Amino acid sequence: MTNKKYITSQSFPSILRLPVAVDLVVLTVRDAALCVLLIKRGIAPFKGKWALPGGFVCTGESLEATAQRELTEETGIAAAQVGYMEQLGTFGAPNRDPREHIIAVAYLAFVPNLPEPKAGGDAHFAAIVPISQLFEGAEKLAFDHDVILQAGVERTRAKLEYTPLAAAFCGAEFTINALRKVYEAVWGCTLDAPNFHRKVTKTAGFVEATDAQTSGESGRPAQLFRQGNALALHPPMLRGG
Amino acid sequence: MTNKKYITSQSFPSILRLPVAVDLVVLTVRDAALCVLLIKRGIAPFKGKWALPGGFVCTGESLEATAQRELTEETGIAAAQVGYMEQLGTFGAPNRDPREHIIAVAYLAFVPNLPEPKAGGDAHFAAIVPISQLFEGAEKLAFDHDVILQAGVERTRAKLEYTPLAAAFCGAEFTINALRKVYEAVWGCTLDAPNFHRKVTKTAGFVEATDAQTSGESGRPAQLFRQGNALALHPPMLRGG
């Protein structure tokens, strides 16, 4: 730690310095609907409004570390429960926060269906809300979080086209039908089950079969799969249009 | 400007504040090679090393405004000359700058073939360097700019698959062959000219024909096209594999 400095040790005295926040778009699929994890704000500004979980970068902390720390602190989700996380984008309009100019680095996370979230450290509530309910309702999220959420949803829709990441919404092992329901929830359409099965099982690296099956449910047992090792799908999954 | 504040007016006295820089990955195609615009640093740290152009966010300035300002200031490229620009990602490792923790928001720009850049305001030099030369050579760029550049190149390769943005490397009007040479330079492969022609002209919104042709060059004159209005290609352009 030879480079460790106090906050007051600044190499460019004249340069503008800004608070840097990390905000999280945590998505999951519940009851065949794409949902986002939101926090009800306990303090001004936007007190009582729904917002994305997030917090400020601390001294010596990387952006990924901040994202992981805030996820755990604010929503109780451990790192091991996260199916996938990537940086979504950075939002820096000078007036996006009424208090002062704050830079927000947004991260996008996919998690399997979660138990009801518990309230975080502050006295605020967490909830898992269907995306459709937010876009049709007139209620806006705090700050520019509507815009960030919209970007996260669009990124997610695109990611499912050319990566095998839909599996990140399922557990470690899943059926082809569970995977199809993820696609249907995220894309908001229905897909032909036989064609989907053929596509998924014949595309190299999309999924790999385990030697286990489902049991106890009605109907024929289904083969269980886990995510394959491909980074991209060749050819991609198509959603028409 | 009711919210205008002095730099010293801070709503969260205890929150860490960091300098926020915007760095630019400016790509162009020259002599059938994908190239990047670099600046030779005139000051420490990394004095004399090649680096991406960039600079710090100023008071009241959005990230896009910073990107555009730095592009003009450091490389002399006007906004009208830029074919396309988007945010690439944000890099925030605490030790990425030896002086102190600085957040870098990277932007990716595509520009048509440029005249030799002139030196910017500071006494530093700008140059347009083939990507291949950077990746095979042992010389590293300043800071984490190798990583940022790599991310920009990979984003660009992916963008050409599912958007019509290759045209942003050409001028307003271009031939199908000029467009194909962009793909070949970015992807580092050769593409079959007749098949490429069919694909580009039959995919809705990829290009639209003008009523002009080339003339004066050897061989049959080529039809001139401009970029179509599609945001995404359906189906996408494939690069095998």
Added chain:
DNA sequence: TTATTTAATGTCAGTAAGACAATATTACCC
């Protein structure tokens, strides 16, 4: 045993891509 439910495989036509042949239209050279 039979019906019901869900999973998985098979069929067939239409579409798009890769390989490559053939034709079109210009400039260049004698």
Added chain:
DNA sequence: GGGTAATATTGTCTTACTGACATTAAATAA
């Protein structure tokens, strides 16, 4: 002017993949 070279564009054929939909398989429930 006629032939040659260069580049652009269109056409052909095979193969791979998708979408629509029929069929079979394997479990539970009545």
